[in-house]
């Protein structure tokens with residue numbers, strides 16, 4: 156190879172290497188920090204804000220339980236159609252994945268959950284639940300409106316969008332393991348990272364919080380039937396009393412955390428259900444107990460699971476009863492701990508800081524609650540955070556899962572803009588600095 160050819164190739168390489176990353180859009184890398192504020196301004200425009208509020212209220216009026224979100228799913232698809240956004244449907248009965256961008260890698264996901272809770276709304280207002288015994292008391296109506304809002308923002312800024320954003324609308328977050336079924340149905344195909352949020356009624360509007368590493372606990376449920384032999388309450392010697400046996404089982408279960416777990420490794424075992432007997436003078440045949448257990452690592456979780464079964468069976472046997480334990484994994488799959496990726500935490504702090512100011516981005520302590528977003532994080536890096544929505548005048552807001560729970564709709568633009576910003580800046584930063592073909596070409600010389 157002669158020298159002139161070398162010089163020519165080196166010149167080509169140098170020219171590629173010096174092309175600014177964002178040369179074919181109006182954006183330079185120095186403008187990345189401006190994106191979150193621009194997006195928030197756009198989301199606050201009355202045509203965007205009013206539309207999100209209207210969508211959220213329509214969903215709130217018609218709450219549907221896990222895997223039954225047919226009308227909710229239809230409403231979302233209609234809004235995607237209105238915007239001209241392509242999507243795949245169905246995943247896990249009612250789930251949808253929309254796509255914005257080139258359709259090529261890299262792919263990043265942003266997620267909303269769609270299901271309501273089996274409880275009666277007690278807030279009297281114009282858009283109160285029209286379905287008796289069902290209520291959006293966990294803010295999923297707002298999460299959907301925010302994800303649609305994020306879609307509108309991204310669509311408006313497609314000229315700076317590199318790669319593809321996957322809009323993940325999932326069913327059955329409330330114990331049904333909708334995320335797990337979405338993954339099994341292929342909803343994460345090509346997606347390399349995912350962001351999710353939850354509205355937080357007791358945290359100030361305009362602030363967000365999260366933490367790197369374990370954030371929410373893994374959770375499981377159990378139910379046990381403790382069988383004895385019923386009879387006359389005044390002649391106990393002819394019966395085998397399952398009420399006394401179940402009482403001892405419950406006391407023994409409380410020793411798992413206090414005596415067997417590392418005090419620095421937070422865990423919970425709660426018996427929340429105790430059913431048996433119906434008369435003052437009859438010892439019943441059997442008693443049913445049930446509850447939940449929580450832990451922050453898979454090891455601790457599996458250890459609890461094993462010991463819960465051993466203690467129930469063993470302690471029941473002490474009083475001559477038999478016990479069967481069911482972990483209800485068909486209807487309530489185990490939720491893994493929600494573990495936030497450390498690099499995505501840095502990304503979140505930067506993007507949220509650019510939008511809200513660094514002093515509005517807080518680290519928080521882990522919570523014993525759980526979230527099925529954790530299933531995504533078992534497969535790909537993911538990040539879950541809390542979005543404050545407590546207004547200054549609202550001193551004592553109802554908690555999530557309360558029949559008095561209310562959404563502060565002022566939070567809608569914040570959630571929409573933050574999700575859109577996290578996704579678009581993730582993709583911009585994931586772009587190779589130099590076209591890889593030119594590097595390879597050079598290496599091969």
Ligand SMILES: *[C@@H]1O[C@H](CO)[C@@H](O)[C@H](O)[C@H]1NC(C)=O
Pocket residue numbers: 382383384395475476477
């Ligand atoms: C427990 O199970 C054994 C074996 O099936 C049975 O013989 C016994 O009667 C059962 N005891 C009670 C209290 O149900």
